[in-house]
Amino acid sequence: MKAHLRPDPAVLLIAPGIIKWTDLDFGLPHLVSMGGYVQHHTGVRVELLDLNYEGGDHRQLARTLDELGPYLIIGISCFSSYDFMRTMALAAFVKELYPDVPLVTGGYHASALPTDLIYDGSPFDTAIVGEGELPLLGLVRQLLGGQAITRGIIGPNAIENLDDLPPYQWQLLARYWPRAHQIGRKFQIYLSRGCTYKCTFCMERAKTEYRWRAYSPERAIDELERLSKVTDLSRWVVNLADPLFGYKRSWRRQVLRGVIDKGLLPRQYWTLTRSDDLQDEDVELLAKARFSIGIGVESGSPEMLKIMRKTAVPDRYLSQLMQLGQLSRKHGLSWAGNVIVGHPGETQETMRQTHAFLKELFTTAKETCGWLSIDPFRLYPGAQVHEQMADWQREHGAVFHHPTWWQSWYDGALRAELVDPSHSLDFEGRVRFMYDHYEPLLGEVAKRFRGQGRDVDKVFLRSIENEQRQLSPRARDQLLARAKQARRQPTAPSGSPTSDKSGYLGHGPSPANLPLPIGLHVKDPWVRQREMAVRRVLAAGIVRGERLIEALLQVGPERFMAEDVAKAMLDDRPVWPEREGAAPQTVGVSTIAMALEALTPDGGERAADLCAVTGYVAALLAELVGPTGEVVAHHPGGWLSARSLSRQLTAWPQIRVIRGDPTLAIRGYAMDVGFLGAALPRLSTPQREALMAEQGRAVLALGPRFAKQDLVLVHGTADSCQEKPLARVRLPVLTGKAGWLRGQPQVG
Numbered sequence: 213m214k215a216h217l218r219p220d221p222a223v224l225l226i227a228p229g230i231i232k233w234t235d236l237d238f239g240l241p242h243l244v245s246m247g248g249y250v251q252h253h254t255g256v257r258v259e260l261l262d263l264n265y266e267g268g269d270h271r272q273l274a275r276t277l278d279e280l281g282p283y284l285i286i287g288i289s290c291f292s293s294y295d296f297m298r299t300m301a302l303a304a305f306v307k308e309l310y311p312d313v314p315l316v317t318g319g320y321h322a323s324a325l326p327t328d329l330i331y332d333g334s335p336f337d338t339a340i341v342g343e344g345e346l347p348l349l350g351l352v353r354q355l356l357g358g359q360a361i362t363r364g365i366i367g368p369n370a371i372e373n374l375d376d377l378p379p380y381q382w383q384l385l386a387r388y389w390p391r392a393h394q395i396g397r398k399f400q401i402y403l404s405r406g407c408t409y410k411c412t413f414c415m416e417r418a419k420t421e422y423r424w425r426a427y428s429p430e431r432a433i434d435e436l437e438r439l440s441k442v443t444d445l446s447r448w449v450v451n452l453a454d455p456l457f458g459y460k461r462s463w464r465r466q467v468l469r470g471v472i473d474k475g476l477l478p479r480q481y482w483t484l485t486r487s488d489d490l491q492d493e494d495v496e497l498l499a500k501a502r503f504s505i506g507i508g509v510e511s512g513s514p515e516m517l518k519i520m521r522k523t524a525v526p527d528r529y530l531s532q533l534m535q536l537g538q539l540s541r542k543h544g545l546s547w548a549g550n551v552i553v554g555h556p557g558e559t560q561e562t563m564r565q566t567h568a569f570l571k572e573l574f575t576t577a578k579e580t581c582g583w584l585s586i587d588p589f590r591l592y593p594g595a596q597v598h599e600q601m602a603d604w605q606r607e608h609g610a611v612f613h614h615p616t617w618w619q620s621w622y623d624g625a626l627r628a629e630l631v632d633p634s635h636s637l638d639f640e641g642r643v644r645f646m647y648d649h650y651e652p653l654l655g656e657v658a659k660r661f662r663g664q665g666r667d668v669d670k671v672f673l674r675s676i677e678n679e680q681r682q683l684s685p686r687a688r689d690q691l692l693a694r695a696k697q698a699r700r701q702p703t704a705p706s707g708s709p710t711s712d713k714s715g716y717l718g719h720g721p722s723p724a725n726l727p728l729p730i731g732l733h734v735k736d737p738w739v740r741q742r743e744m745a746v747r748r749v750l751a752a753g754i755v756r757g758e759r760l761i762e763a764l765l766q767v768g769p770e771r772f773m774a775e776d777v778a779k780a781m782l783d784d785r786p787v788w789p790e791r792e793g794a795a796p797q798t799v800g801v802s803t804i805a806m807a808l809e810a811l812t813p814d815g816g817e818r819a820a821d822l823c824a825v826t827g828y829v830a831a832l833l834a835e836l837v838g839p840t841g842e843v844v845a846h847h848p849g850g851w852l853s854a855r856s857l858s859r860q861l862t863a864w865p866q867i868r869v870i871r872g873d874p875t876l877a878i879r880g881y882a883m884d885v886g887f888l889g890a891a892l893p894r895l896s897t898p899q900r901e902a903l904m905a906e907q908g909r910a911v912l913a914l915g916p917r918f919a920k921q922d923l924v925l926v927h928g929t930a931d932s933c934q935e936k937p938l939a940r941v942r943l944p945v946l947t948g949k950a951g952w953l954r955g956q957p958q959v960g
């Protein structure tokens with residue numbers, strides 16, 4: 213590490229980034245507020261890192277951390293449960309780099325399940341429950357006073373009066389402003405906090421503040437005015453990310469009038485609110501202030517609205533929604549109705565009631581200014597449903613198939629919705645109803661959608677059409693197939709179980725089991741695809757070694773093969789050669805990962821890609837054995853293609869391309885580890901002898917020509933070869949002296 217340019221240690225706050233690569237939010241108002249508060253009260257230097265906006269990989273991140281240091285304390289936000297695995301991976305990474313700097317976390321997930329983040333062996337020293345300003349200030353003051361910080365779980369300790377907070381310090385995002393518009397679409401800011409309602413599915417209550425608190429209307433307008441001086445508002449959709457915007461009527465109207473009077477008009481404001489108290493005047497003001505609003509309709513069934521604790525008076529609630537439909541047409545206010553399908557307690561009958569209500573709400577008039585957003589019920593830590601799962605099971609027959617879904621790298625969102633809602637409705641019944649009934653309804657809504665006569669209408673229409681596509685019969689069948697697979701793979705937590713107030717057995721993951729990927733280079737689709745593939749093999753337990761994960765993330769297969777072939781390989785779809793017997797370009801990433809995990813090539817070893825058509829596996833091996841190792845790329849084609857392969861691999865000088873029959877490979881050169889990505893009838897005598905002579909290890913598929921084969925790890929010793937089966941696979945067979953087909957080897 214180089215010498216630091218700055219002498220004063222900083223408070224560093226990191227947002228780990230989310231698994232979403234379009235329409236990114238920008239702003240991090242929670243971290244800007246916390247950082248600004250601590251800076252205001254102590255004068256300490258504060259740095260913010262938003263990993264959605266950082267380029268490069270984890271090595272680049274290490275360099276950035278080095279440049280911004282030294283540090284007094286580092287905070288990593290575990291904002292939602294979807295961030296959990298990424299937060300833990302990042303925490304282990306940061307702790308290894310800065311073992312002496314206290315590491316703290318907070319956010320919704322940390323508030324709901326702090327024992328997920330604080331346990332013996334956790335990289336975190338402290339987890340903050342609830343809002344962060346006051347507890348973080350306390351920790352920083354301890355450090356500045358020369359004390360050790362309070363370890364374990366601290367909070368809640370919320371700010372009573374939001375006007376006590378200093379103004380948002382947007383300059384803390386200075387490193388991102390120059391390119392914020394290129395990536396971000398929505399700018400986030402909070403004007404209020406908390407919610408007085410207690411909807412059963414909502415994780416807002418995790419923050420433990422049931423009171424609604426807002427900046428005074430004057431201060432709220434002042435914050436928007438200051439923001440308009442930092443950035444051109446007309447380029448942004450400004451997301452007022454409050455849990456419940458404008459709960460108090462007088463506040464709401466004063467703020468909206470202030471926005472109109474001062475001309476603080478972005479491309480669009482977006483916010484979430486309730487329809488209970490929206491009168492003609494409110495809808496008119498919202499439309500004039502260039503707002504679009506999201507309304508949590510949740511259900512059209514009076515019974516479900518009560519079960520969800522959305523309202524105690526469902527009839528009035530539903531009639532107010534009908535009124536909003538009319539008023540929005542009158543004033544030209546765009547709005548979205550968010551609906552939850554399959555909340556515990558749901559039945560076919562309640563789903564039918566909701567569908568009938570929505571049909572009436574959106575399609576009885578010729579035009580609509582509203583559109584529908586249909587979501588499955590998802591189990592969120594901190595929500596009442598999560599805290600009382602056993603009660604929901606007992607009273608309604610709900611079954612939660614993945615109660616710790618956030619401990620899955622790959623398909624957390626699917627696992628979160630894998631719930632049987634009631635005795636009479638299972639997951640499949642819910643999915644079929646949702647897809648089969650709402651796809652046509654969304655089509656009708658799209659035909660009637662009027663919008664506000666501005667260019668932003670296109671965005672809303674696209675979102676309806678997108679939603680309709682996501683509910684296609686094909687998407688439904690894919691979801692059901694994935695769900696079937698996920699049911700067979702329980703979310704397998706690691707570490708020592710600890711219980712919290714909900715009775716949930718938290719399982720602090722061992723950082724050693726959670727190496728990178730961090731996946732920072734959000735704009736490169738190939739990096740994303742590699743990261744998704746790595747998450748899949750991690751989630752399936754195929755890969756554990758950090759160096760292999762790094763190599764899989766580092767080496768882009770699209771450099772070695774046609775893009776459609778690379779994509780199929782990363783998706784684990786079979787890529788068969790055009791002629792039977794020809795050497796395949798590649799096999800699926802799971803097979804490659806399984807083979808390399810079993811071989812565990814060490815730095816400095818001699819490795820061989822025994823059927824090197826594209827050179828991708830040879831490049832992975834070169835990354836694994838490092839610059840002091842040697843790699844043979846055994847090419848089955850002619851001189852010309854071998855020469856072109858050599859040119860392809862010049863970035864790895866330790867790779868040597870040789871030509872020959874892959875069915876006889878492992879002969880004629882020294883080798884510690886080798887992989888043959890194709891199937892042979894059996895291990896040939898020359899191969900066996902070569903492995904024994906070198907005491908080497910090889911992975912290859914052995915078995916029938918027209919059915920599944922065994923992928924085996926063969927370990928040569930002085931007097932025998934031990935075969936260890938790894939998995940059943942179906943790989944292409946080879947032409948060659950010891951192959952399934954006789955003749956000259958060919959490339960497919």
Ligand code: SF4
Pocket residue numbers: 407408409410411414415416455456486508
């Ligand atoms: S869903 Fe909305 S109204 Fe209900 S508790 Fe959450 S924030 Fe409040």
